[in-house]
Amino acid sequence: MNIRFFPLDFDYKLKENKVVVYLYGKMEDGTNICVLQEHQPYFYARWKPSLEALSPSSSQPDSFPPEFQQLSLETSDGVARTTAVEEVERELLGIKSTFWKVYANYPKAVPVLAQQLESSGLEVYERDILFIHRYLRDHGITPMTLVEAQGEFVPDQNLRVPVFLAQQLQQFSQEAVQKLKILSLDIETYAEKKEISPVQNPILMIGLYGQDQSGLEFRKVLTWKRFQHELGYVEHVQDERELLERFRQIVIDYQPDIITGYNTDGFDFPYLKVRADKYNLILNLGRDHSELLAGTKSFRDGEAKIKGILHLDVFKFIRNIFGKDLKTDSYSLDAVSSELLGYKKHPVNLDELSHIWNHDPDKLVDFCIYNLHDAHLAFKLCELLLPDMIEFTKIIGLPTFDLIRMRFSRLVENYILKRAIEYKVLAPNKPGEYESGQRREESIQGAFVYEPTPGLYHNIVVFDFRSLYPTIITAHNIGPEGFRCPCCADTEHVPEQETYWFCQKEKKFLPTVLEELILRRADLKRLIKEEKALGHEIKMLEARSYALKLLANSFYGYLGFFGARWYCIECAASTTAYARNYIKKTIHQAQEKGFPVIYSDTDSCMLLLGEKILSQAFEFMNEVNFSLPGSMELEFQGSYPSGLFVALKSGEKGAKKKYALLSSDGQVKITGFETVRRNCSPIAKEIQEHVLQLALTEKVPEAVRYVRDMIKKMKQGEIPLEQLIIKTQITRELDSYSSIAPHVAIALRLQQQGESILPGTVVEYVIITGEGLVRDRAVLPDEARERKYDADYYIYHQILPAVSSILAVFGYTEDDVAADSSQIGLGKFF
DNA sequence: GGCTCCCGGGG
DNA sequence: GTGTACGGGAGCC
Numbered sequence: 001m002n003i004r005f006f007p008l009d010f011d012y013k014l015k016e017n018k019v020v021v022y023l024y025g026k027m028e029d030g031t032n033i034c035v036l037q038e039h040q041p042y043f044y045a046r047w048k049p050s051l052e053a054l055s056p057s058s059s060q061p062d063s064f065p066p067e068f069q070q071l072s073l074e075t076s077d078g079v080a081r082t083t084a085v086e087e088v089e090r091e092l093l094g095i096k097s098t099f100w101k102v103y104a105n106y107p108k109a110v111p112v113l114a115q116q117l118e119s120s121g122l123e124v125y126e127r128d129i130l131f132i133h134r135y136l137r138d139h140g141i142t143p144m145t146l147v148e149a150q151g152e153f154v155p156d157q158n159l160r161v162p163v164f165l166a167q168q169l170q171q172f173s174q175e176a177v178q179k180l181k182i183l184s185l186d187i188e189t190y191a192e193k194k195e196i197s198p199v200q201n202p203i204l205m206i207g208l209y210g211q212d213q214s215g216l217e218f219r220k221v222l223t224w225k226r227f228q229h230e231l232g233y234v235e236h237v238q239d240e241r242e243l244l245e246r247f248r249q250i251v252i253d254y255q256p257d258i259i260t261g262y263n264t265d266g267f268d269f270p271y272l273k274v275r276a277d278k279y280n281l282i283l284n285l286g287r288d289h290s291e292l293l294a295g296t297k298s299f300r301d302g303e304a305k306i307k308g309i310l311h312l313d314v315f316k317f318i319r320n321i322f323g324k325d326l327k328t329d330s331y332s333l334d335a336v337s338s339e340l341l342g343y344k345k346h347p348v349n350l351d352e353l354s355h356i357w358n359h360d361p362d363k364l365v366d367f368c369i370y371n372l373h374d375a376h377l378a379f380k381l382c383e384l385l386l387p388d389m390i391e392f393t394k395i396i397g398l399p400t401f402d403l404i405r406m407r408f409s410r411l412v413e414n415y416i417l418k419r420a421i422e423y424k425v426l427a428p429n430k431p432g433e434y435e436s437g438q439r440r441e442e443s444i445q446g447a448f449v450y451e452p453t454p455g456l457y458h459n460i461v462v463f464d465f466r467s468l469y470p471t472i473i474t475a476h477n478i479g480p481e482g483f484r485c486p487c488c489a490d491t492e493h494v495p496e497q498e499t500y501w502f503c504q505k506e507k508k509f510l511p512t513v514l515e516e517l518i519l520r521r522a523d524l525k526r527l528i529k530e531e532k533a534l535g536h537e538i539k540m541l542e543a544r545s546y547a548l549k550l551l552a553n554s555f556y557g558y559l560g561f562f563g564a565r566w567y568c569i570e571c572a573a574s575t576t577a578y579a580r581n582y583i584k585k586t587i588h589q590a591q592e593k594g595f596p597v598i599y600s601d602t603d604s605c606m607l608l609l610g611e612k613i614l615s616q617a618f619e620f621m622n623e624v625n626f627s628l629p630g631s632m633e634l635e636f637q638g639s640y641p642s643g644l645f646v647a648l649k650s651g652e653k654g655a656k657k658k659y660a661l662l663s664s665d666g667q668v669k670i671t672g673f674e675t676v677r678r679n680c681s682p683i684a685k686e687i688q689e690h691v692l693q694l695a696l697t698e699k700v701p702e703a704v705r706y707v708r709d710m711i712k713k714m715k716q717g718e719i720p721l722e723q724l725i726i727k728t729q730i731t732r733e734l735d736s737y738s739s740i741a742p743h744v745a746i747a748l749r750l751q752q753q754g755e756s757i758l759p760g761t762v763v764e765y766v767i768i769t770g771e772g773l774v775r776d777r778a779v780l781p782d783e784a785r786e787r788k789y790d791a792d793y794y795i796y797h798q799i800l801p802a803v804s805s806i807l808a809v810f811g812y813t814e815d816d817v818a819a820d821s822s823q824i825g826l827g828k829f830f
Numbered sequence: 831g832g833c834t835c836c837c838g839g840g841g
Numbered sequence: 842g843t844g845t846a847c848g849g850g851a852g853c854c
Contacts, residue, residue, distance in 0.1 A: 041843070043843080104843090106843095107842080107843050108842080108843065109843085110843045111843050112843095114843085126843090127843065128843055128844080129843065130842075130843060130844080131842085131843060132842095133843095134843080302845085303845095320846095407846075407847075740853080741851090741852060741853070742852090773853090774852085775852095775853090
């Protein structure tokens, strides 16, 4: 019989010497299912091409060495065997040749066999392609989309879902799965002094939020403390063990397609696992009854898996892929939710949770609301971003679980790997340790950045090249295959790289697959325009366009990424060389037209309108576009009433990549100024932002007054302690630190006082007055309440560095700002 | 100036 | 799972 289903999550098992792929998914009517199909692992091999083998007169490779036909190696988890060998034609870096396709008896046998062949003098390829990925590519199966299988349902295979054994399996259509049942979770744990310690501290509550296909909500907060409340969704249990047990049962009963949360890979699931282990409780949540897989080695990093349920950690997707286009520089749930959803977290003071848990349980109501709200936010984010995740899945063709946890270089590589099947192209190997080290040493000249003259400017117009690097790569056929091809040595060479050239005769593999991305996106944009005009839903189309854009833009970086299979540093160098050439030409043309250029970075050009009008600037743009090859194009980016460029710390030179623009709607767009991290005081960022705002609107005297006022407040001890706290994490055992930074000094002291300082502890400190190194004057915030904070440290290491470059544009030195305020304030130190 | 360490998210 | 992050900034020596 035939069935159709949407595969969501993947696994494989060995059964009676067969390798069986498990495709967990749901059918069109919403029924859960697991489809099984056999697949055989393999890799490629050939003799190392000798010099004579490269000459046309040499014979084709011999047959596969007979001693390897029946290769059999004992390993710790079984006997690795070659099961079959085929001769195939493949292309490797532009050169076609014959390879042996060597089949293995199970996936983990591949690296073992490959190693053996390699040490016998063969070259081996594609020995480290994940088995599931191999399977999906070989069958042309796209997760999350409709797949058809021929076979039959088979009796219980000890899974929680019906099992269908497939003889045949193929893609049915590009239709993406809809109406998924998503369950989101969030845990709250006991933590004193922000110390997160799963070994020591229990989970206090677990919030769950879900929606099924019909939109019916599921809300639950489990907790093991009793208190008064009127929340219908709170369920009390006896103790932590029962909490975990109840959680286990709820997940199993709810049967979600997707389980989600925020940093669930790095926090919630590993924590749940550690706590469950403590009670010898097995969280057998898998559709095959397997245990939750999370953070086995240590607490941080890692991935959490539940077999058969697609676990999407929203944080990972945002950090790795989606977040680059967000305004926020923090990927906290609060910041991300406010920007994407318009909701903030429920306001509670988490620092109080542990105390309230012990001493004032009736106040826990607010924390239950908070807990459920967080789970709800993660749910909404997952729902919102799912179209983007699905589109990445469709383009790259790998499990969504894997994709959202990848960085761009791996996304690009996996896209190329998918296309390589169609072109019968073999993947070059990843670099070994030595090669990797060599590559890390290599560097190339980057983009051209015009050095700005510090100052405040008015009427700025900004143009930039649309997808500059991708369009250069395709327009000039840049890629490892056509690099210095013998056939084109006397054609055009790369600007400033006179010994580099690329094939002009034949479009090569890498630029071709990139061009396909660009063309697909261009088609898509036309379609979006049409659909939009018709009033149709375009959310999925826009998600796809976005995914295509991100992938295309990552190709350049991929070529120069040391871990890349298709690494080609000369290609990366040529791309930037062409880019510098184009942008310099553009600057030159602008100046010739009478537009002063104040700044330019990589692909953008900022010029001053002066006495001219906007339409004249457009004329200039059209003129530039007339002379560009391929799909290269200069576009209008925007116009700004004012912009501020600052100088480098030392000297007159303008700082590159550091400026602020004021748009006509009053928004300040900040680029390159200190993004404030946890180990900076909150006061520094606040002052910097306010000063930029004032400077751009020409309220410089007010800005100076403001800074002096803040310095005065600082000196008078009026800055609240909270604004001064610097936070740093202890990441290892204390005795393994060789250099004693302030946070380590604090931790050592705490340890001497008998506190246990585990890796992961966040130390908060304030710098107080006194003698000696900064580290000797770092104290805990509580201790600082009794002491004087070191106003000078905060003024000279936090405030002034944040604002001095801005005020310097208007002629104020640090001394002007600081010294003058000393006259106003308690100026005895000056 | 080189080296070593920490940052992210999460309570 | 046919595996293990990354790139950057700050402070100490």
